[in-house]
Amino acid sequence: MALSDPMRLRIIRSMVNQQGCMSCTEAAPCPNMAKSTLSNHFRVLREAGLIHTEKRGVEHRNIVRLDDVEARFPGLLKTILAFSDTEDKERWRAPPP
Amino acid sequence: MALSDPMRLRIIRSMVNQQGCMSCTEAAPCPNMAKSTLSNHFRVLREAGLIHTEKRGVEHRNIVRLDDVEARFPGLLKTILAFSDTEDKERWRAPPP
């Protein structure tokens, strides 16, 4: 699944929070991520129908297909995006059993 | 992340729908899944703090730690479980661009 990957989730999060188009570089989860890796994630997101990409000049403008995603996964984006990005590592650490 | 894997998601789904304890075999996503694979998924879920496992006789009884999960990921389980299992393949197929 396209949204299974933590990095792709962070990409989507960036784009939704921005409320508009972003270039691939702008939406990168971390500044030191390799261009090839980033490009691959955007390809997966595109092929999954989660984002739309439009070539504008030298860069690619990407936008989340909010309506389509909401239609297929009602409430999912809203729920996932409610978790702040910076706390993810903390959040995923297991509490004592 | 423990919930990133589709198989683990189906395991959790089984357990929540059952509203109680399930043995590892009972909660298996598919009947032909190898025992070792299943065991590994349960270990990941345990270590992530998503389920609690208790040895009872020859089998292990597992239960989803609903309160803990809800506290860490408000609304996540409810949202994810709203997607019926059998339609997942359809759902994850991309719509036309």
Place this chain on the structure above:
DNA sequence: TCAATAGTTCCATAATATCGAACAATTGAA
């Protein structure tokens, strides 16, 4: 005591994320 059952552990294989290097396309400046 012993066979059957339920999981675990270990090793090998397949799928996927990641990175670096080379490449293509577009823009803007010399």
Place this chain on the structure above:
DNA sequence: TTCAATTGTTCGATATTATGGAACTATTGA
């Protein structure tokens, strides 16, 4: 026009992870 800079893509290699099979452990019941 020509060329350097910018933005992504493609390709090959490596690391991580899911999967399956075989051997093992623990527990139950005959």
